Amino acid sequence: MKATSKLHKTEQQLLREAQRKRRFETVIHGIFLVLGLVTVGCVLMITVYLIIAGIPAIREIGLVDFLFGKVWASTNQDAKFGILPFILTSVYGTAGAILIGVPVGFFTAVYLAKEAPPKLRGIVEEAVNLLAGIPSVVYGLVGMLILVPGIRNIFHVPDGSSLLAAIIVLAIMILPSIIKVSITGLEAVPKEYEDASLALGATPTETWFKVSVPAAKSGIAAAVVLGVGRAIGEAMAVMMVSGNVANMPHLFESVRFLTTAVASEMSYAGAGLQRQALFSIALVLFLFIMLINATLNFFLKRSKER
Amino acid sequence: MQTKTFSKERKRYIGLMKTLMAVSAVLTCALVAFLIIYVMYKGLPNLSWELLTTEPSYLADKIGIYPDILNTIYIVLATLVVVLPLGVGAAIYLTEYAQNKKLVAVIEYAAETLSGIPSIIYGLVGMMFFCEFLGMGTCLKAGSLTLVIMNLPTILRTTQESLKTVPQSYREGAFGLGAGKWRVIRTVVFPGCVDGIITGCILAVGRILGETAALLYTAGFAHDAYNLIDGLGESGATLTVALYVYAKEQGEFEVAFAIASILMMLALLINLSATLVGKYYKKRREV
Amino acid sequence: MKKLGSIALILLLTMMVFTGCGSKDGGAADNDSAAGGTVSTDGSTSMEKVIGSLAEAFEAANEGTTVTYNPTGSGSGITAVSEGRCDIGLSSRSLKDEEKSQGLQETVLAYDGIAIIVNPENPVTDLSLDQIAKIYTGEITNWKEVGGNDAEIVLIGREAGSGTRDGFESITGTEEACKYRQELTSTGDVITTVSQNPDAIGYASLAALKDTVKAVSVDGVTASEATVKDGTYKVQRPFVLVTKEGTELSDTAQKFFDYATSADAAEVISAAGAVSAN
Numbered sequence: 001m002k003a004t005s006k007l008h009k010t011e012q013q014l015l016r017e018a019q020r021k022r023r024f025e026t027v028i029h030g031i032f033l034v035l036g037l038v039t040v041g042c043v044l045m046i047t048v049y050l051i052i053a054g055i056p057a058i059r060e061i062g063l064v065d066f067l068f069g070k071v072w073a074s075t076n077q078d079a080k081f082g083i084l085p086f087i088l089t090s091v092y093g094t095a096g097a098i099l100i101g102v103p104v105g106f107f108t109a110v111y112l113a114k115e116a117p118p119k120l121r122g123i124v125e126e127a128v129n130l131l132a133g134i135p136s137v138v139y140g141l142v143g144m145l146i147l148v149p150g151i152r153n154i155f156h157v158p159d160g161s162s163l164l165a166a167i168i169v170l171a172i173m174i175l176p177s178i179i180k181v182s183i184t185g186l187e188a189v190p191k192e193y194e195d196a197s198l199a200l201g202a203t204p205t206e207t208w209f210k211v212s213v214p215a216a217k218s219g220i221a222a223a224v225v226l227g228v229g230r231a232i233g234e235a236m237a238v239m240m241v242s243g244n245v246a247n248m249p250h251l252f253e254s255v256r257f258l259t260t261a262v263a264s265e266m267s268y269a270g271a272g273l274q275r276q277a278l279f280s281i282a283l284v285l286f287l288f289i290m291l292i293n294a295t296l297n298f299f300l301k302r303s304k305e306r
Numbered sequence: 307m308q309t310k311t312f313s314k315e316r317k318r319y320i321g322l323m324k325t326l327m328a329v330s331a332v333l334t335c336a337l338v339a340f341l342i343i344y345v346m347y348k349g350l351p352n353l354s355w356e357l358l359t360t361e362p363s364y365l366a367d368k369i370g371i372y373p374d375i376l377n378t379i380y381i382v383l384a385t386l387v388v389v390l391p392l393g394v395g396a397a398i399y400l401t402e403y404a405q406n407k408k409l410v411a412v413i414e415y416a417a418e419t420l421s422g423i424p425s426i427i428y429g430l431v432g433m434m435f436f437c438e439f440l441g442m443g444t445c446l447k448a449g450s451l452t453l454v455i456m457n458l459p460t461i462l463r464t465t466q467e468s469l470k471t472v473p474q475s476y477r478e479g480a481f482g483l484g485a486g487k488w489r490v491i492r493t494v495v496f497p498g499c500v501d502g503i504i505t506g507c508i509l510a511v512g513r514i515l516g517e518t519a520a521l522l523y524t525a526g527f528a529h530d531a532y533n534l535i536d537g538l539g540e541s542g543a544t545l546t547v548a549l550y551v552y553a554k555e556q557g558e559f560e561v562a563f564a565i566a567s568i569l570m571m572l573a574l575l576i577n578l579s580a581t582l583v584g585k586y587y588k589k590r591r592e593v
Numbered sequence: 594m595k596k597l598g599s600i601a602l603i604l605l606l607t608m609m610v611f612t613g614c615g616s617k618d619g620g621a622a623d624n625d626s627a628a629g630g631t632v633s634t635d636g637s638t639s640m641e642k643v644i645g646s647l648a649e650a651f652e653a654a655n656e657g658t659t660v661t662y663n664p665t666g667s668g669s670g671i672t673a674v675s676e677g678r679c680d681i682g683l684s685s686r687s688l689k690d691e692e693k694s695q696g697l698q699e700t701v702l703a704y705d706g707i708a709i710i711v712n713p714e715n716p717v718t719d720l721s722l723d724q725i726a727k728i729y730t731g732e733i734t735n736w737k738e739v740g741g742n743d744a745e746i747v748l749i750g751r752e753a754g755s756g757t758r759d760g761f762e763s764i765t766g767t768e769e770a771c772k773y774r775q776e777l778t779s780t781g782d783v784i785t786t787v788s789q790n791p792d793a794i795g796y797a798s799l800a801a802l803k804d805t806v807k808a809v810s811v812d813g814v815t816a817s818e819a820t821v822k823d824g825t826y827k828v829q830r831p832f833v834l835v836t837k838e839g840t841e842l843s844d845t846a847q848k849f850f851d852y853a854t855s856a857d858a859a860e861v862i863s864a865a866g867a868v869s870a871n
Contacts, residue, residue, distance in 0.1 A: 021486055028488045032403050035395030036413050039462065042455045046423065046431050065565070073769075101311040109329035117326065124331065126577065132480065133573035134341065135516030137550045138566045142344060149789060158745040158792055159774050172337060179334070202311075205320045206578040233424025235519045240554055243775040244752070254775050259426050259519075264778060266430060266523055266754055281579070282430050294421045297415075364645035364865070443633075443678060444663060528661045540631070541661055555638065555664065555778070557785030557805065 018201075047286075053281030057081070057276035060164040066280065073245035081277045083261070083284065089249040090258045090288070093163060093238070097170035101231075103225055104171075104177030109223075112179070113186040114208045125183075132176035142238030143169045148241055156251065161243035162252045169237050174227035181226055185219015186212055218302045225296040232288060235259035258285045316430070342570065349567025352560040364531050369561050373531040377446060377542035380534055381386065381525065382514050384450035385457065386507060392454065394503055400462075401469040402491055421459035425519040428452050432524040444541040449525030456520060457510040464509065468502025469495065485534025502586035507579055512576040518546040527551050545569060627836065630845030635663040636670015636683030637756050638779035639798030640832050642865040643703060644683060647853050650861050654852075658845050664779060668754025671697065674835050680846040682835035685756030696838040703854060703867040705797035705833040706821040707761050708808040709785065714791045717741040719810045722827065726765040728794065731772040736792065748774045749786050749795035760795045760830030796828075800866030822868045832867060 009017070058066050061081045069082015112121050147168060148160035155164075189212045197207040212221070235257075243254025244264060256264070258281060265278040312320075360370030396413065404410045432452030442448045472495050477591050480490040526541025527548070543551065553562035620736035629646070641664050648660035667684040667693075674682030687697045709725060711717060717740055727733045728746055737743045737851060740825055750773040757780055758820060762768045777783050783795040788805035799816050802808060808816050811828055820826035834850065836842065840851075852858055859869035 025487050029403055032395055032399035035392055036399035036404070036409075037395055038392055039413055039458055042458065043419050045435070046420075046427070046455075049431055049435065050427070081308065102336070103326075103545065104330045104333055108334045109328045111327040111331040116331070124335060126581075127335060129577045130342070130570075130574055131338050131579055132511050133516065135518065135546050135549075135569055135573075137518050137546050138345060138569060141553050141559075141566055142341060145559065145789075146344075151792065158747045159790060161775055161786075175337075203320055205323050206316070207322050229422055232402060233422075233426070233586050235424065235426040236550065238415060240550075244778075245773055245776050254773075259424060259473055263519065263522075264776075266433070279430075282427055284358075286427055289422055289424060289427075290419070293419060296422075297418070306349040363641055363649060363650045365861075438676075438678070526661075526663050528663070530659060530661065540659070541633075541663065551664075554785070555781040556801070557781055557788065 003038065012180045017250060019214065026032060048284050050279065050283045053276065053279035054065050055280075056282040057273060058283075060211060060273060064155075066277075067284070070163050072180045072256075079273065081273070083258075083281055085246050085248050086256055086258045086261045086281065087284065089163065089255045090232055090285075092249045093166050093170060093255075094228055096163070096167035097174055098224065098227060098229045100171035101178055101227060105175050105223070105227075106182055106220065108175075108181035109186060110181045110208055110213065113183045114204070114212070128176045128179050131172075132180070136173065136234060136237040137240070139169055139173055140237035143237060151252075157252045159243070159254070161254055162202040162240055163242065163249055163255045165241040166238045166255070166257070169241055170231045173234060173237065174230050177230055178227045179221035182216070182220050184222065185216040188219060189215040218299050221299045222296055223300060225292060229289060229296070231293045232285070232292065233259060239263055258288070315418070317357070317458055326534070327532050343373075345563060345566045345570050348559075349563035349565070349570075352564035354565065357561070357564060359462055361531055369558060371545070371548060371561070371565060373529045374545050374548040374565075376531055376537065377525075378515065378544040380537050380542075381446055381450050381453065381521070381544055382511055383534070384446065384538055385453040385514055386445045386510065387455050388460055389454045389510065390503070390507070393458050393506065394465050395497075396458070396492060397462050397465035397469055398495075400466060402487070402495065411569075417459040417462050420455065425456065425517060428520040429454050429523050432520060444524065444526035445524050445539050446542050447538045449521045449544075452520050452524050453514050453517060456517070457513055460510050460513065461506040464506030466502070468499040468505075472498035501583060504583050508576055508583065511574065512580075515572055515576070516546060517544075518550055519540045521547055521549070594615070596654050620656050624652055628707045630658055630843060632658070632660045632843075632846040632849045633663075633679040634660065634670075634680065634681045634683055635679035636835070637667040637685040637832070638664040638781065639667075639685040639705060639735050639757050639801060640683045640702075640799050641781075642830070643832060643867050645707075646861045646865045647849075647858055649850050651852050651860070655848065658849075660741075660849060666752065666754050666778065667756030667759070671835055674837055677837070677840070680798055681841055681850060684833045685832060686759045686830050686837050688835065698838050699833045700836070700850075700854060701831045701870045702834050703862050703869050704821055704829055704865045705794050705832050706816045706818075706826050707757055707764075707828045707830060708799045708802055708816045709794065709811060709828065710787050710802070710806040711794050712787055712789075712791045713726055713805070715741055715807065717809060718807075719813060721812050722765060725811070726767050729765065729771045741794075747784050747790055747793040749770060749790075749793050750776055751780070751783065752776045752778050756796060756830065757796060761828065764828050764830075766790045766829040794829075798866075799829075818863065818866070818868050 001148070023067060066083060068079060068084050070084050071080040071082050072085055073080045112124060116124065143165060147165045150160065151157065151162060151165055152160035193215055194207050195212050197211040198204065202210065238257055239260045241259065242257070244256050244260060245254040246256045247253050249255050262278060262282050262285065265274070324458035357370055358375065359372050361373050362369045400413060401409055429452065432448060436442050436451050437444055449575050476494050476498070477490055480494045521544055525544065527543040528541045529543060530540065532540055545568065549565040549569070552565070554557040627790045633740065635735055640663070644662050645678065648662060651660055652658055662829055663679070667686055670682040671684055671688070671692055673679045686704065715736070720739060724733065724739055729748060733739060734746055735743065735744055748771070750771055762771060775786060777786060780801045783797045783805055784801065784806055787793040787795040799821065812825065813827045814820050816826050821829050834853065844851070854871055856871055859871060862869040
């Protein structure tokens with residue numbers, strides 16, 4: 001005789017419950033899958049949008065004329081759309097920022113990771129974190145009021161808004177990223193390497209620079225690439241200190257970057273070729289960034305493999 | 307160490323390196339100190355109760371940043387409300403549900419790409435997609451949706467990191483007791499990743515507070531004070547956008563510095579909270 | 594789950610607090626009711642003070658209405674109204690023929706002088722129109738050639754879509770020939786930049802002028818509302834409200850339009866520094 005009290009469910013009921021549960025779980029799984037795919041969806045949307053919006057102008061202007069044309073005069077009667085000035089300015093500006101920012105950041109990182117006493121290190125790291133958190137417009141503001149007149153007075157140029165001002169601001173802005181990532185890279189070096197070097201008679205300083213740093217090479221390279229990415233993508237601070245004329249880049253001349261070109265053209269580009277050219281600039285910038293990201297990934301993978 | 311026995315080149319090398327390190331460290335600290343002191347010095351005197359609580363008026367020829375403060379708060383709230391479910395959900399999917407390694411790699415690559423895109427491009431795409439294509443016009447909603455995409459990677463990453471720290475044994479124990487997957491996630495995994503979510507929130511808030519380029523053309527630069535619901539549908543300047551406009555386009559440097567000092571204090575607050583949260587949860591985990 | 598619940602509760606409560614904040618009812622949904630509606634304007638940065646004052650006066654007289662203004666530049670404002678992104682476009686120049694043929698209508702609101710500004714430290718006080726043209730095309734490069742210090746002239750101007758730039762260049766005859774050192778995106782920016790560089794020269798809306806810069810007289814005529822009104826100050830241009838032909842303005846927008854072009858608004862416009870056209 002089966003003892004079927006109210007507490008025990010029949011086999012049928014149990015089966016149905018299990019099915020319900022499974023269906024429920026599938027639904028939940030589906031929801032999370034969708035949420036996960038949203039990220040991919042966003043990237044696709046942005047990429048596709050930029051490409052679709054940017055290609056027409058390039059086709060009309062001509063790829064070579066667009067990328068290598070030296071004159072940008074989008075609203076003249078005989079409009080010219082060469083973005084070489086912007087590309088070169090972005091490249092030189094980033095290169096300059098890296099030239100100044102990487103050495104300072106690198107040496108500070110080594111100091112913080114190796115030599116500094118823990119309390120001092122804590123304070124300085126907090127300060128670096130604060131530097132990273134300051135909005136770019138604040139840098140622009142300070143740059144506008146101190147750097148620009150400063151450059152004008154120190155170098156005796158008629159106007160301080162220039163590539164140099166932008167380079168200095170960018171260098172300061174990428175400093176925190178370089179320091180933080182370099183420190184992480186340096187700390188990942190196994191202690192055995194350093195101990196071995198010290199045992200062989202090297203001083204701590206020599207150990208750091210001849211053993212730890214080369215071992216952390218990929219991490220430091222990653223830091224540099226990160227800095228490059230940030231510098232190339234900066235718009236606001238640069239807009240406030242660099243003068244915004246589409247010149248070929250000179251250190252003391254007013255210049256326009258790829259980013260500031262997008263920003264300036266964005267508001268008033270009427271329909272037509274001018275507006276489409278704006279998207280093409282954005283597309284070029286986007287491709288630059290993708291390239292940099294790919295390089296970053298490459299370096300990161302190498303450092304992980306180590 | 308007997309430095310007397312070192313060769314001259316060695317000594318010079320060591321000395322050079324040490325000098326470079328010291329100089330760089332001092333330079334960095336000096337920069338930070340200078341920035342903080344300069345901005346505070348120029349900004350704090352201009353912070354008045356009136357500035358903080360009134361709207362700007364042309365007829366009375368005065369400036370107030372109350373609307374900008376409200377707009378900033380609204381955008382932060384609106385962005386968080388959307389980005390948290392999206393980011394946490396995606397992270398949960400990646401760590402709990404995903405079987406296909408390739409899909410995981412694709413999603414993670416997508417997130418990394420998103421975090422590398424410059425904010426001005428977000429502004430451009432946001433303007434084209436949200437303001438024009440979806441017809442929202444220039445409003446806080448459009449700005450906040452743009453910021454959602456920007457901050458998705460941050461939330462995703464921090465949640466993922468803390469999800470990974472939940473020991474597998476917790477999950478297995480719960481499964482062993484007969485719990486379904488969703489229940490396991492809800493009751494066991496999720497509480498374990500709350501610290502990551504909070505850290506991600508704080509980081510995202512920090513990023514939102516500092517964002518200008520993405521908001522200029524999606525959220526506009528009006529200075530009117532609304533309540534939350536209406537405000538989202540209207541264009542409005544956040545604190546950073548207001549700073550830019552007041553400094554660059556109106557030359558009102560006192561107001562600009564006042565805003566800058568507020569932003570700096572907020573940045574400091576954000577950093578402190580992130581550190582504190584990190585320490586708190588570290589302690590709890592060690593117990 | 595409890596923690597999640599409490600976090601969600603905190604967020605919700607915070608948001609509810611803010612539903613009480615603010616002194617305006619946006620009413621973006623009810624654009625057509627006369628009591629409480631929105632008017633969106635977009636365009637010229639030179640018109641900021643004028644539109645700002647008119648907006649405030651209108652809002653004060655009409656409870657619950659909102660007038661928004663986006664300072665993006667004349668060219669952008671014209672585009673915005675033709676694309677339907679705003680109710681009224683603002684331009685600090687007359688519409689071009691091709692813009693009119695796209696179905697845009699202009700209504701002159703006021704006249705504004707374009708002041709030629711230099712740094713207060715600059716000893717130069719008067720320039721002829723011809724000298725100004727030569728300075729901006731690069732023929733005259735040093736202040737001493739026009740009676741000033743021995744220093745290189747720094748040319749500040751506006752971006753290519755600016756109504757102010759268009760007005761300046763057409764009156765001085767320097768279209769597409771100006772050799773700018775800086776191309777800035779708003780009238781206020783030009784004023785700020787000139788005020789910070791002793792060797793700079795720039796052009797900006799008279800209505801926006803501050804005492805941080807000095808306006809030189811052109812051919813002996815000082816820029817002022819009177820000289821703009823009677824036409825003796827030649828460097829001037831109209832402030833124009835741009836609307837799209839065939840598109841009806843919402844009730845609120847129409848009300849604002851009528852108010853701005855009425856004689857009542859003349860005083861507000863004058864106080865803002867321009868010369869009313871009505």
